[in-house]
Amino acid sequence: xxIIVQKFGGSSVANLDRLNLVADHIIKEVENGNKVVVVVSAxxxxxxxxxxxxxxxxxxxxxxxxxxxVSTGEQITIxxxxxxxxxxxxxxxxxxxWQIPIITNSEFTNxxxxxINNDTIEEYLNAGNILIVAGFQGIDENGNITTLxxxxxxxxxVALAASLNAERCDIFTDVDxxxxxxxxxxxxxxxxxxxxxxxxxxxxxxGAKVLHNRCVEIGKKYNVPxxxxxxxxxxxxxxxxxxxxxxxxxxxNGVTKDDYISRITIVGLENKIGKTYELFKxxxxxxxxxxxxxxxxxxxxxxxxxxxxxMNDLKKTIKVLEENKNDLGFQEILHSENLSxxxxxxxxxxxxxxxxxxxxxxxxxxxxxxHMVTTSEIKISVLVDVDxxxxxxxxxxxxxFEK
Amino acid sequence: xxIIVQKFGGSSVANLDRLNLVADHIIKEVENGNKVVVVVSAxxxxxxxxxxxxxxxxxxxxxxxxxxxVSTGEQITIxxxxxxxxxxxxxxxxxxxWQIPIITNSEFTNxxxxxINNDTIEEYLNAGNILIVAGFQGIDENGNITTLxxxxxxxxxVALAASLNAERCDIFTDVDxxxxxxxxxxxxxxxxxxxxxxxxxxxxxxGAKVLHNRCVEIGKKYNVPxxxxxxxxxxxxxxxxxxxxxxxxxxxNGVTKDDYISRITIVGLENKIGKTYELFKxxxxxxxxxxxxxxxxxxxxxxxxxxxxxMNDLKKTIKVLEENKNDLGFQEILHSENLSxxxxxxxxxxxxxxxxxxxxxxxxxxxxxxHMVTTSEIKISVLVDVDxxxxxxxxxxxxxFEK
Numbered sequence: 001x002x003i004i005v006q007k008f009g010g011s012s013v014a015n016l017d018r019l020n021l022v023a024d025h026i027i028k029e030v031e032n033g034n035k036v037v038v039v040v041s042a043x044x045x046x047x048x049x050x051x052x053x054x055x056x057x058x059x060x061x062x063x064x065x066x067x068x069x070v071s072t073g074e075q076i077t078i079x080x081x082x083x084x085x086x087x088x089x090x091x092x093x094x095x096x097x098w099q100i101p102i103i104t105n106s107e108f109t110n111x112x113x114x115x116i117n118n119d120t121i122e123e124y125l126n127a128g129n130i131l132i133v134a135g136f137q138g139i140d141e142n143g144n145i146t147t148l149x150x151x152x153x154x155x156x157x158v159a160l161a162a163s164l165n166a167e168r169c170d171i172f173t174d175v176d177x178x179x180x181x182x183x184x185x186x187x188x189x190x191x192x193x194x195x196x197x198x199x200x201x202x203x204x205x206x207g208a209k210v211l212h213n214r215c216v217e218i219g220k221k222y223n224v225p226x227x228x229x230x231x232x233x234x235x236x237x238x239x240x241x242x243x244x245x246x247x248x249x250x251x252x253n254g255v256t257k258d259d260y261i262s263r264i265t266i267v268g269l270e271n272k273i274g275k276t277y278e279l280f281k282x283x284x285x286x287x288x289x290x291x292x293x294x295x296x297x298x299x300x301x302x303x304x305x306x307x308x309x310x311m312n313d314l315k316k317t318i319k320v321l322e323e324n325k326n327d328l329g330f331q332e333i334l335h336s337e338n339l340s341x342x343x344x345x346x347x348x349x350x351x352x353x354x355x356x357x358x359x360x361x362x363x364x365x366x367x368x369x370x371h372m373v374t375t376s377e378i379k380i381s382v383l384v385d386v387d388x389x390x391x392x393x394x395x396x397x398x399x400x401f402e403k
Numbered sequence: 404x405x406i407i408v409q410k411f412g413g414s415s416v417a418n419l420d421r422l423n424l425v426a427d428h429i430i431k432e433v434e435n436g437n438k439v440v441v442v443v444s445a446x447x448x449x450x451x452x453x454x455x456x457x458x459x460x461x462x463x464x465x466x467x468x469x470x471x472x473v474s475t476g477e478q479i480t481i482x483x484x485x486x487x488x489x490x491x492x493x494x495x496x497x498x499x500x501w502q503i504p505i506i507t508n509s510e511f512t513n514x515x516x517x518x519i520n521n522d523t524i525e526e527y528l529n530a531g532n533i534l535i536v537a538g539f540q541g542i543d544e545n546g547n548i549t550t551l552x553x554x555x556x557x558x559x560x561v562a563l564a565a566s567l568n569a570e571r572c573d574i575f576t577d578v579d580x581x582x583x584x585x586x587x588x589x590x591x592x593x594x595x596x597x598x599x600x601x602x603x604x605x606x607x608x609x610g611a612k613v614l615h616n617r618c619v620e621i622g623k624k625y626n627v628p629x630x631x632x633x634x635x636x637x638x639x640x641x642x643x644x645x646x647x648x649x650x651x652x653x654x655x656n657g658v659t660k661d662d663y664i665s666r667i668t669i670v671g672l673e674n675k676i677g678k679t680y681e682l683f684k685x686x687x688x689x690x691x692x693x694x695x696x697x698x699x700x701x702x703x704x705x706x707x708x709x710x711x712x713x714m715n716d717l718k719k720t721i722k723v724l725e726e727n728k729n730d731l732g733f734q735e736i737l738h739s740e741n742l743s744x745x746x747x748x749x750x751x752x753x754x755x756x757x758x759x760x761x762x763x764x765x766x767x768x769x770x771x772x773x774h775m776v777t778t779s780e781i782k783i784s785v786l787v788d789v790d791x792x793x794x795x796x797x798x799x800x801x802x803x804f805e806k
Contacts, residue, residue, distance in 0.1 A: 071478075
């Protein structure tokens with residue numbers, strides 16, 4: 001009799017009809033003889049509503065109080081779901097983050113989990129209860145309520161699965177698994193039966209927002225099998241995210257895109273040790289997220305560095321760079337706007353030299369210009385014009401999946 | 404520099420405009436050099452909304468989960484009010500019931516406070532913070548969230564004032580104090596400057612719902628001066644509820660009524676020790692609340708007992724009595740419906756024989772029949788027909804206050 005952790009997001013618990021669907025998924029595992037720990041988010045738009053009310057009071061809310069406010073959302077869901085299961089004659093108990101407790105650091109609105117105390121959960125499980133746990137929230141060592149930031153409930157679920165040594169963690173969502181690409185862009189997307197943690201990390205950082213990176217990283221670290229499943233299908237098999245690699249399967253697992261990014265090129269940066277570090281430290285201090293970085297080989301007195309940022313960070317980035325032009329010592333800044341990063345992901349890439357060639361061929365055949373190329377062990381990304389990004393994804397998908 | 408506890412109810416915190424009024428009251432005390440602990444309820448109709456959502460799930464919710472659900476209401480208010488004060492450049496910190504902690508017994512939905520740990524509050528106060536505390540909620544010794552039931556936030560406020568040895572507890576409400584009668588019934592009501600705990604207890608059990616009995620009882624036990632004030636008036640003096648009696652003031656302090664009650668008379672109950680106890684034990688076991696009880700002098704083999712219950716308990720009461728007729732051994736049950744209890748309250752009553760006569764005279768002059776009379780040290784109550792109750796209150800009020 002193993003422990004199963006199930007996580008249901010905001011749209012899966014949005015109303016009573018959906019809570020009944022959720023209860024069905026829970027009861028199914030209970031009837032199969034499993035101990036079930038359920039992690040839930042706030043219902044539907046609850047968190048958005050609370051934040052809107054906060055914004056009426058202040059645009060710059062105290063972060064501690066923000067967490068006190070928004071953590072009520074999950075608390076409402078756990079009480080309702082526990083009541084519903086009890087109404088259906090199952091033993092169920094709700095637990096908030098502080099009741100478990102899930103101990104985090106004190107970085108309000110974006111806390112990291114330090115450790116989870118299993119005692120309370122195990123006591124309730126051993127007494128035959130279904131446990132309904134509030135996702136997204138914890139408590140710091142001074143007794144303050146904290147929240148985990150984006151992807152918080154997924155993180156709670158996988159962290160609990162790791163801490164409880166659960167058999168698996170099922171992440172229930174609107175889609176029934178991880179797909180080879182975005183179904184809104186590609187008609188013939190294929191659902192993946194399994195995918196490795198590393199591939200999933202690349203997929204989700206590429207904009208395939210099925211799972212948040214933080215939860216995949218915890219899954220990888222503690223080797224928790226994660227299933228992505230649909231709340232709305234009775235027998236969704238979903239996609240298994242695990243350490244098993246897929247060499248015997250498809251050579252690539254997905255095509256993704258990330259629209260509206262800009263490329264900035266710093267021309268003539270002094271070729272001195274520490275200059276690159278100094279550059280990115282300045283950007284980081286100004287809270288600018290940099291994605292791809294390419295540095296020309298530094299055999300000369302100066303070097304060029306190109307990197308990408310989100311379109312809405314472009315102006316700020318250029319301003320920050322100009323302000324530090326003298327300290328950094330470079331000649332000029334170039335930039336290109338309205339680009340999109342299109343990527344293919346798969347553990348096969350490093351081992352199959354033909355993959356990059358196939359990708360580039362698909363773009364060439366469709367007359368799509370590549371502004372930048374980067375590769376890693378499991379990913380190849382190219383920058384294309386944003387108005388060609390859908391076409392690029394379709395062409396690449398066709399090349400690899402629709403033969 | 405003393406500690407002041409201020410309590411603001413649901414309608415006082417219903418929206419941002421009102422939260423700003425509340426902030427003004429708080430800041431005024433802070434600027435006067437006081438340490439301020441604020442207790443708040445859930446905003447406006449929040450609790451009603453949560454209970455309506457609960458009722459969609461089940462009509463018979465698990466009480467532990469009910470408390471998890473409804474306690475979110477106050478948590479939302481404390482976060483918002485703390486944010487607002489911080490936005491106005493005051494140091495403020497919110498605390499839930501479990502964060503303080505306010506330790507209660509485990510009677511979910513209707514818990515009693517066992518004790519309050521002052522350490523966290525005092526630490527924050529000494530660091531110069533305004534404390535914003537969630538009313539109505541606590542935590543039991545097993546770490547479960549509990550709620551205090553009706554009047555819970557008033558109880559939290561006065562209990563905190565007692566525990567912290569506060570200078571006073573200000574209960575802010577829609578009205579600016581305690582009145583001699585209900586302003587909806589009497590035109591010329593008079594606000595009382597002060598009233599004793601005992602009188603206030605009689606007033607509020609009589610239907611003058613300004614303060615809940617539980618909070619007055621705690622105030623009396625720990626001698627906490629309680630001020631009832633208006634949120635909506637800048638310089639409301641309010642009414643002081645304290646141990647000082649008012650012998651030098653009005654001989655009575657208020658006229659109240661309680662509509663829609665019934666009188667039941669048990670005729671021919673066996674005049675044996677224990678029979679009266681047996682009767683009221685059966686009623687109590689069936690959750691029937693009995694108010695006035697009058698027993699005829701028992702010099703005979705049988706005795707008659709009359710008592711009052713709420714109209715909507717009447718049928719149930721008669722059914723329960725009929726079912727136990729053989730065990731109890733009585734001859735018959737009589738009952739009168741549609742009665743109202745009209746009472747006058749004041750510490751002067753016991754010392755001034757003319758008071759009762761004046762009250763009865765007012766009723767006689769208005770041709771109002773009295774179906775029952777009971778008196779205590781500080782109260783005289785009569786039962787009249789419900790359709791005469793407004794007239795009765797007006798006549799008595801006029802007799803005592805409008806000379």
